[in-house]
Amino acid sequence: MRIRIGIMGYGNLGRGVECAVKHNPDMELKAVFTRRAPENVKILTPGVKVYHADEAVSMKDEIDVLILCGGSSTDLPVQTPELAKYFNVVDSFDTHARIPEHFDAVDGAAKENGHVGIISVGWDPGMFSLNRLYAGAILPGGHDATFWGKGVSQGHSDAIRRIDGVKDARQYTIPVESALEAVRAGKNPELTAREKHTRECFVVAEEGADLERIEKEIVTMPNYFADYDTTVHFISEEELMRDHAGIPHGGVVIRSGKTGWEDENSHVIEYSLKLDSNPEFTASVIVAYARAAYRLNQEGQTGCKTVFDIAPAYLSAESGEELRKRLL
Amino acid sequence: MRIRIGIMGYGNLGRGVECAVKHNPDMELKAVFTRRAPENVKILTPGVKVYHADEAVSMKDEIDVLILCGGSSTDLPVQTPELAKYFNVVDSFDTHARIPEHFDAVDGAAKENGHVGIISVGWDPGMFSLNRLYAGAILPGGHDATFWGKGVSQGHSDAIRRIDGVKDARQYTIPVESALEAVRAGKNPELTAREKHTRECFVVAEEGADLERIEKEIVTMPNYFADYDTTVHFISEEELMRDHAGIPHGGVVIRSGKTGWEDENSHVIEYSLKLDSNPEFTASVIVAYARAAYRLNQEGQTGCKTVFDIAPAYLSAESGEELRKRLL
Numbered sequence: 219m220r221i222r223i224g225i226m227g228y229g230n231l232g233r234g235v236e237c238a239v240k241h242n243p244d245m246e247l248k249a250v251f252t253r254r255a256p257e258n259v260k261i262l263t264p265g266v267k268v269y270h271a272d273e274a275v276s277m278k279d280e281i282d283v284l285i286l287c288g289g290s291s292t293d294l295p296v297q298t299p300e301l302a303k304y305f306n307v308v309d310s311f312d313t314h315a316r317i318p319e320h321f322d323a324v325d326g327a328a329k330e331n332g333h334v335g336i337i338s339v340g341w342d343p344g345m346f347s348l349n350r351l352y353a354g355a356i357l358p359g360g361h362d363a364t365f366w367g368k369g370v371s372q373g374h375s376d377a378i379r380r381i382d383g384v385k386d387a388r389q390y391t392i393p394v395e396s397a398l399e400a401v402r403a404g405k406n407p408e409l410t411a412r413e414k415h416t417r418e419c420f421v422v423a424e425e426g427a428d429l430e431r432i433e434k435e436i437v438t439m440p441n442y443f444a445d446y447d448t449t450v451h452f453i454s455e456e457e458l459m460r461d462h463a464g465i466p467h468g469g470v471v472i473r474s475g476k477t478g479w480e481d482e483n484s485h486v487i488e489y490s491l492k493l494d495s496n497p498e499f500t501a502s503v504i505v506a507y508a509r510a511a512y513r514l515n516q517e518g519q520t521g522c523k524t525v526f527d528i529a530p531a532y533l534s535a536e537s538g539e540e541l542r543k544r545l546l
Numbered sequence: 547m548r549i550r551i552g553i554m555g556y557g558n559l560g561r562g563v564e565c566a567v568k569h570n571p572d573m574e575l576k577a578v579f580t581r582r583a584p585e586n587v588k589i590l591t592p593g594v595k596v597y598h599a600d601e602a603v604s605m606k607d608e609i610d611v612l613i614l615c616g617g618s619s620t621d622l623p624v625q626t627p628e629l630a631k632y633f634n635v636v637d638s639f640d641t642h643a644r645i646p647e648h649f650d651a652v653d654g655a656a657k658e659n660g661h662v663g664i665i666s667v668g669w670d671p672g673m674f675s676l677n678r679l680y681a682g683a684i685l686p687g688g689h690d691a692t693f694w695g696k697g698v699s700q701g702h703s704d705a706i707r708r709i710d711g712v713k714d715a716r717q718y719t720i721p722v723e724s725a726l727e728a729v730r731a732g733k734n735p736e737l738t739a740r741e742k743h744t745r746e747c748f749v750v751a752e753e754g755a756d757l758e759r760i761e762k763e764i765v766t767m768p769n770y771f772a773d774y775d776t777t778v779h780f781i782s783e784e785e786l787m788r789d790h791a792g793i794p795h796g797g798v799v800i801r802s803g804k805t806g807w808e809d810e811n812s813h814v815i816e817y818s819l820k821l822d823s824n825p826e827f828t829a830s831v832i833v834a835y836a837r838a839a840y841r842l843n844q845e846g847q848t849g850c851k852t853v854f855d856i857a858p859a860y861l862s863a864e865s866g867e868e869l870r871k872r873l874l
Contacts, residue, residue, distance in 0.1 A: 234805070237805055317874050348858055357830060479565050501805075526859040526869050542645055
C-alpha cells in the first residue's frame with residue numbers, strides 16, 4: 219500500500235527524487251520516464267524500469283503521483299498541464315513571473331480530470347516562499363529580504379559556458395556578509411543587487427583562448443553579471459572537477475518587524491538552508507509534497523495547489539495524533 | 547466587515563493581542579474580558595469596553611474569534627473547551643504533555659457547536675513545532691534540536707521568587723554556543739540538559755536575607771536548576787527595573803539530515819527567532835491564526851485544529867492570487 223511514484227525526466231533532479239523516495243518507506247518508485255533512449259538510461263533502484271516518456275500515459279493506473287523533473291523554460295509549461303490530465307503531479311516550476319499563468323493552466327487540467335497538481339515546489343520557490351508567507355502574516359508591516367548562497371547558480375554557469383573560448387565554468391553566488399548583518403539587525407537597508415550578492419566564477423578556457431576578453435565578457439554581461447561585483451578565476455579542467463564538482467546551495471529568508479502599541483519592540487525571524495546538493499534537497503521537498511498530493515486526492519480534492527495551500531500535516535508520514543504528541 | 551476579535555484575560559499576552567490587532571487592518575478589537583473588576587482594567591484601544599469574564603457568552607454574536615489569554619496550568623484546560631461552545635477560539639496552551647487531551651476536549655466542544663478551535667499557537671508550541679514538522683518531512687532520518695534563548699523564562703523566574711528571602715528575580719535561559727555550533731555542523735551530538743543551556747539569575751534579596759542560602763537553594767532546585775550550570779547575581783531592585791524590565795526570548799530549531807543514494811550529502815535547515823517581547827510575538831502569531839479560525843469556520847469547518855492542520859494561506863490577509871504573485 220505504498221505510494222507509487224513515477225519520475226518524468228532523469229537529470230540531477232530526477233535522480234534526486236529517486237534517492238528521496240528511497241528515504242521514505244511509505245513510498246516506492248514505480249517507473250522512470252525519459253525522452254532519451256530508455257536503454258541508455260541507467261537508474262539506481264534495482265528492479266525498476268525506465269520507459270520512454272511517450273509510454274507514461276499508458277501507465278496512469280500504476281502510478282499515484284508523477285513527479286515532473288524537467289526544466290521551467292520549455293518542459294514544465296507544456297508537461298505539467300498535459301500530464302495533470304492523467305496523473306496527480308508535482309513540479310518545481312521556478313520562473314517566478316510566469317507562476318500565475320502556469321497555475322491556471324494546471325488548475326484547469328487537474329480539475330477537469332479529478333487530479334491534484336502541486337506546482338513550484340522546492341526551496342525557492344517552495345520553503346523560502348512559505349517562510350515569507352508565515353513571517354509576513356506574523357509581522358505585518360515588517361520587511362523581508364532573501365539572500366542566496368553560497369551556492370552554484372546553474373543559470374549563471376551556463377551563461378559563462380556560452381562565451382566563445384570557454385570550455386566549462388562554475389559560478390558561485392555569495393551573499394555579502396555586511397548586508398546580511400544589517401538585515402539581521404533589523405535595519406531594513408535599501409540594498410541594490412550589488413550590495414546583496416557577489417559572484418565568483420571558476421572558468422576553464424580552451425587552449426589559446428583570450429582570457430582577458432573572456433573575463434571582460436563575463437563581468438560586463440547584462441542581467442547576469444554587470445550589476446554585481448564579479449571575480450573570475452581561470453583554472454584547469456582537473457581543478458574544476460576536483461574542487462567544484464558538487465552542486466551546493468542555500469540561503470536565508472529574514473523578516474524583521476515591530477510589535478507593541480507604539481512599535482516599541484523588534485523581532486527577527488530567520489530561516490536558513492545550507493545544502494550540499496541543491497537538486498537532492500529540492501527533490502526531498504518535492505517528495506514530501508508528493509505525499510500531500512496523494513492524500514489530498516484521496517480525500518477528493520482536485521486542482522492546482524502550491525505550498526501555500528497545503529496544511530503541513532499532509533507532508534508527514536505520521537498521523538495527526540502522533541504529530542501532536544511528538545512535535546507540537 | 548473586519549474580523550471582530552475578543553480577548554479573554556488581559557495580562558501580558560492579552561495586551562500583546564490588543565497590539566497585534568492594531569497591526570492588522572482587517573481586524574478590530576470588539577471587547578476585552580477579565581476576571582478582575584472591569585472598571586480597574588485600563589486597555590489601550592480607544593472606544594473598546596472591558597467586561598467581566600462572565601459576560602462573554604452573552605456577546606457571542608458580536609465576536610468572530612475569541613482569543614484566550616489565560617495560563618496553561620489551570621485556565622485554558624477549562625476555558626478553551628467551555629468557550630469553544632460559543633465562539634471560534636484560539637489559545638496558546640503550552641503544556642506539551644497534555645496537548646492530546648486538551649485537543650480532544652476542545653475538538654468535542656467545537657464540533658458539537660459548529661466552531662473552530664485552534665490550540666497551542668505561538669512560537670513553541672507553534673512556529674517551532676511547524677518547523678520541526680516541515681524539516682522532518684523533508685529530511686526523514688535526520689536529527690533535530692531545539693535551543694531556547696537567550697531569553698527570560700517566566701517559570702524559572704517564578705520559581706526563584708518563591709524562595710524565602712527573595713523579593714524579585716529574573717532568569718535568563720542561554721543556549722551553549724559550542725553545542726549550537728556542533729548541531730549546526732550536523733554532528734548530531736547527544737546533549738544533556740546541562741550541555742545545551744545555561745541559566746543566569748538576577749535576584750533582588752530582601753534586606754538582611756542570607757544570600758548564600760538563597761544561591762544554594764536556587765542552584766540545587768530539582769527540575770528547574772539542578773541539571774544546569776547556573777549563575778546567580780544579586781542586584782538591587784533599581785537595577786532589576788532598569789536592566790531587566792523586558793521579556794525578550796527566542797531560540798532556534800535545527801534539523802540536519804542526509805540525502806543521496808548512499809547518504810552522501812548533508813543538509814542543515816535552521817529556523818531562528820530573536821524576540822524583544824515574548825508575549826507580543828506570541829500574540830502576533832495567535833492573531834494570524836485567529837484570521838485562519840474565522841476563515842475556516844466561514845468555509846464550514848469545525849473542530850479542534852493545530853498549526854499542523856492549517857494551510858499557510860489562511861494566515862494571510864492577501865488572496866491566493868496575490869500570494870502566488872508576490873511571495874511564491
